[in-house]
Amino acid sequence: QVPVVAVVTAAGGVRSMTALFGSLLALQELGVLDCVSYISGLSATTWTMSKLYEDANWSQKNLSGPIDDIRKQVIKSKLHCFSLDHMKYYENKLCERKQEGHKVSFTDLWGLFIDCMLHHQESTHKLSDQQLAVNQGQNPLPIYLSLNVKDDFSTLDFKEWVEFTPYEVGLLKYGAFVRSEDFGSEFFMGRRMKKIPESHICFLEGTWSNIFSQSFMDAVYLSGHSEHFWHRWTRDTEHDIENYPALPQKPHEQTTCLSIPKGYLSKTLREMMTGRPVVSTYHNFLKGLQLHNKYLENESFCMWKDTVLDSSPNQLNEMSDYLKLIDTAFFINTSCPPVLRPERKVDVILHLNYSGGSQTLPLDLFSEYCLEHGIPFPSTELSQEDREHLKECYVFEDSLEAPILAYFPLVCDTFQKYKAPNVERSPAEMEQGRVDVSNCAAPYGTGLLTYTEENFNKLLNLCSYNILNNKHSILQALRTAVERKK
Structure with missing residues (x-):
């Protein structure tokens, strides 16, 4: 009790x-x-x-x-x-x-x-x-x-x-x-490949309180203004082209979409608005791991998923070489x-x-x-x-x-x-x-x-x-x- x-x-x-x-x-x-x-x-x-x-x-x-x-x-x-x-x-x-x-x-x-x-x-x-x-x-x-x-x-x-x-x-x-x-340390497929000495905690304090990691879009969000106007520049355009799927969908299956990357001007503007002056970079211990094909049904994943890439497993973090950490x-x-x-x-x-x-x-x-x-x-x-x-x-x-x-x-x-x-x-x-x-x-x-x-x-x-x-x-x-x- x-x-x-x-x-x-x-x-x-x-x-x-x-x-x-x-x-x-x-x-x-x-x-x-x-x-x-x-x-x-x-x-x-x-x-x-x-x-x-x-x-x-x-x-x-x-x-x-x-x-x-x-x-x-x-x-x-x-x-x-x-x-x-x-x-x-x-x-x-x-x-x-x-x-x-x-x-x-x-x-x-x-x-x-x-x-x-x-x-x-x-x-x-x-x-x-x-x-x-x-x-x-x-x-x-x-x-x-x-x-x-x-x-x-x-x-x-x-x-x-x-x-x-x-x-x-x-x-x-x-x-x-x-x-x-x-x-x-460096990991691949869940195994430690290279032992790197543990960081002194002062370096982690620098990561946790990284005051240099704010982007323009972060400032827009924290100021209370709508970010939707800027999304036309900072997100690729997607169109659902599978309006009438021939087979019944399972919960973990995704509809087929056509993704249209932005042009050079939009890409440059996107880099300016989403760029962060400094981030802390650490070797990604998830590298090489694969998500279960029904990962979107996992309760823990669903509880914390909130990114535009959550439905694209090959773009999630297990494919990245490094973690990019901010305040x-x-x-x-x-x-x-x-x-x-x-x-x-x-x-x-x-x-x-x-x-x-x-x-x-x-x-x-x-x-x-x-x-x-x-x-x-x-x-x-x-x-x-x-x-x-x-x-x-x-x-x-x-x-x-x-x-x-x-x-x-x-x-x-x-x-x-x-x-x-x-x-x-x-x-x-x-x-x-x-x-x-x-x-x-x-x-x-x-x-x-x-x-x-x-x-x-x-x-x-x-x-x-x-x-x-x-x-x-x-x-x-x-x-x-x-x-x-x-």
Whole structure:
């Protein structure tokens, strides 16, 4: 009868990294952190997770230590990361990585910069090292999320969820995984052909938070504008020429279509609109595998299929030499997908939103995504009044098949008046309650890598307070989940 609880996050640069520390600190204080089975992250929240999981017993200890350490890193200048000594260090590491057999890209340099930015000295931790932090069940299982994409296709047209855990890395759609220590090695037909050393986790952090991977079409989608106008340029034209099939069709059979590739001008425009400045490239462990001829009837495949190529098996990922990985936030800013895998049986989701701009857009986009794909997820309708004046927490629980969702937008509401639940601020403390999280530019803009100590503490305290002040909502969600399981 113990409910399975998952914490999921949203991206937002150093803002999201800092905010997650505050939220976890509050969950620990409430005694809820010890009940959490999964923590999933994307983009910069993976920096927080990677930092914490360097300690095999982090959730059993006071988090003030890691927070003090990360505070020192955030408030200091990042100019030292561009010193001549560091540049030589980056060059040596990239050359070493290339010699090992990895495909080197700019995201590897970005990963080294992140490592320099967040650590006093070089970190040699690897993803598989985090097994020591979960092998006794002492911490939640960390799940890191990325997207696999294809050249010349927008993220909306082709994307595949890729999850990383200390034990395995795999694509949800195919149900295919390899051991985390083997990710990056060369495979063919399911056999490892060449062992390549496991990447240090800083290189994976560069992949998970690749801010350089946004295409023009991604920007159109995230801005809320219709992408249908651009599809006439970014998709080939197809005509169904089998209106009256002579034989009865089976569910896995496809109708015969005439595909007309675009001309030179359209092809050039397509490359411009779907091109990504930088992607992370890894050897494809699916290479050489063949899909069963009834793959479209597979429940797991159908749950996660959402690309224009899903009905063309010879164009799916088992034919590619490489995986092309990007930041998930450029599609939907949430790390929810992996915790919705049916086998994980998650009962309660604590969704911590740290995105800039609209606090409801990630929730709206993912709710729509789940509805289109038949993934059990509660209805997340909000009134216009709520959208204009967001509260600190919303609980959605309309379906017994879907998990209970507690959604925490990044807002500064009652924190302006209270420094702790039911503890009002004195006139001298009112300034500490003014936290401007609604401004996309400053002081917590996604592109900012350095905060003042005051702004760091304000954001940390705000996110901690928003959890503590909604203790009743969290506990009620857990009680409801227990009642459901009886």
